[in-house]
Amino acid sequence: MNFENLIYEVDDQLAIITINRPKKLNALNKETIQELHDAFAEADADEDIGVIILTGSGEKAFVAGADISEFANFEEEEGALLARKGQKILFDFIENLSTPVIAAINGFALGGGLELAMAAHIRIASHNARMGLPETSLGLIPGYGGTQRLPQLVGKGRAFEMIMTAGMIDADRAFQSGLVNHVTSQEELMALAEKIAGKILNNSGVAIATAIQAVNAGFKPGVNGYDAEIEGFGASFATEDFKEGTTAFLEKRKPEFPGN
Missing domain, CATH: 1.10.12 (Lyase 2-enoyl-coa Hydratase; Chain  A, domain 2)
Structure with missing residues (x-):
C-alpha cells in the first residue's frame, strides 16, 4: 500500500510507521488520519508483525497538532462529527489494536499529536520533546480522547492543569507524571523503541x-x-x-x- 503522508516500513517482525509531513510539523489532517488507520490495519492484519512503532519525520515534531485550517469554519454538528469519526477510525482503533504500539515522540506532541501518542500502549520521548493540549487557547477542548486518556495516565489534577493552562511540559516532567515510560536522546530514541519491541517479541x-x-x-x-x-x-x-x-x-x- 502506498501512502502520501506516511512512510511504512517492515523489518522482520517490526512495523515502523513514520508520519511524513515535516513542512507542516507532521500535523494531522483528514487524509493523514485515514492513512494512519489504513497503515495500522495493514500491520495488525500481518501475522508476521508483532510490534508497531509510530514516530514523526524530522527532528522537530512527532505531531504538532491537528491541521486547524480544515475545521476553522466548522459548525457545532460538524465539529462533533469530526471528533466522533476521528476517535473511531484512529485513536480508539489504535488503543484497542491487538498488536502493541510504541509511540516514539521525537519533538512536539501537541493537541491531536499528544492524543495520538496517548492512544499508543507505550510512550517514549526524546529529551527535546514537548507535550501539551493547547485546545483551550483556541476556544476548544481536546476532541480526540485527550480529556479521557490524559487523566488516566497522569491523574485528574495534573490533567486539569495541562488542559486549563494550555501549556506544554518537557520530557522529564512527562516522565515524572507517568505520561511517558522512558526519556532518551533523540539519537537513541528509535534504538530504545526497537529494544523495547524486541523484549515484547520474546513473549506470546x-x-x-x-x-x-x-x-x-x-x-x-x-x-x-x-x-x-x-x-x-x-x-x-x-x-x-x-x-x-x-x-x-x-x-x-x-x-x-x-x-x-
Missing part, C-alpha cells in the same frame, strides 16, 4: 493481545475489568502458545510461540 503475541483487551476493559464504563481478566486468563489455557510456554519453562529452554 496471543497473550499480549488478550492482555491489551483486559487492561482496556478496566477503563470502559459498565465493564468489569476483573471479569475480562478472568475470561482472558481462562481462554489462554486453550492456546498453543500456553502449551509451548509452559513446556519450554519446564524444559528450561526458550519458547518458540506458534502464535495461536
Whole structure:
C-alpha cells in the first residue's frame, strides 16, 4: 500500500510507521488520519508483525497538532462529527489494536499529536520533546480522547492543569507524571523503541493481545475489568502458545510461540 503522508516500513517482525509531513510539523489532517488507520490495519492484519512503532519525520515534531485550517469554519454538528469519526477510525482503533504500539515522540506532541501518542500502549520521548493540549487557547477542548486518556495516565489534577493552562511540559516532567515510560536522546530514541519491541517479541503475541483487551476493559464504563481478566486468563489455557510456554519453562529452554 502506498501512502502520501506516511512512510511504512517492515523489518522482520517490526512495523515502523513514520508520519511524513515535516513542512507542516507532521500535523494531522483528514487524509493523514485515514492513512494512519489504513497503515495500522495493514500491520495488525500481518501475522508476521508483532510490534508497531509510530514516530514523526524530522527532528522537530512527532505531531504538532491537528491541521486547524480544515475545521476553522466548522459548525457545532460538524465539529462533533469530526471528533466522533476521528476517535473511531484512529485513536480508539489504535488503543484497542491487538498488536502493541510504541509511540516514539521525537519533538512536539501537541493537541491531536499528544492524543495520538496517548492512544499508543507505550510512550517514549526524546529529551527535546514537548507535550501539551493547547485546545483551550483556541476556544476548544481536546476532541480526540485527550480529556479521557490524559487523566488516566497522569491523574485528574495534573490533567486539569495541562488542559486549563494550555501549556506544554518537557520530557522529564512527562516522565515524572507517568505520561511517558522512558526519556532518551533523540539519537537513541528509535534504538530504545526497537529494544523495547524486541523484549515484547520474546513473549506470546496471543497473550499480549488478550492482555491489551483486559487492561482496556478496566477503563470502559459498565465493564468489569476483573471479569475480562478472568475470561482472558481462562481462554489462554486453550492456546498453543500456553502449551509451548509452559513446556519450554519446564524444559528450561526458550519458547518458540506458534502464535495461536
